[in-house]
Amino acid sequence: MEVLFLILAAVALISGVLVVIQVNPVRSALYLILNFFTVAGIYLLAHAEFIAAIQVIVYAGAIMVLFLFVIMLLNLRHPEEGGEKQHLAQKLSGAALAGVTALLVIYTCTRINLGPAKENVPGFGSAEAVARSLFTDYLLPFEVTSVLLLVALIGAVILAWARLD
């Protein structure tokens, strides 16, 4: 199980780096899909079956199709046209800062006591367990979420519609 995690983590990290360094946005999007699939695999290892299914359907499916659709709609022939105006020093300092922050987080977590891991409860993370929590403790946020999605839907239509006439 640990070996599986490490393999998935390695693939996730490599595909994540490839998302950043690819020049062509379509290839970036395809590597991001791979990244989402590996993360879904890790969710399965962490007893989050429902979340893993949602990850594949919503992230790797719906969101990435939307991304690819927009990339092809815009038809960017020269992906980074206008040249890289940013200085190398700026890039390097940004990358170094992000790396140091990540290392600090990991270092802090090795120093604090996270407590012992609890024994896995059968059925934890299944659709039943998630739904039971969602429709009892989290009913109000769940309903508010539907309003949020409606607002986003209307906003997206209006923004994309504005100049069609």
Added chain:
Amino acid sequence: MVVPLLYYIALSSALFAIGVIGVLIRRNAIIIFMCIEMMLNAVNLSLVGFADHYQAIDGQMFVFFVMTVAAAEVAVGLALIVAIFRNKATVNVDELNLMKW
């Protein structure tokens, strides 16, 4: 047998850092947007790791809501990018400096 919580935190931090680096060094608005998605995903990963470690379903609930917000954000954000591209014919963030001053 069980994957230690520290592994999840380490992978999550690394993915988040890759996302931050992508946002900082890339100039294409769509790729910056994809890197933001990767950062949201990294946070979800650590939430799922903690939920598994403490066997608390609340962490997975938060992941559910983060995913919903991410879906809404992508719909609006991509519509914004399409609208900006119609007006300016570019998605390079260096050239989109209308609100800079």
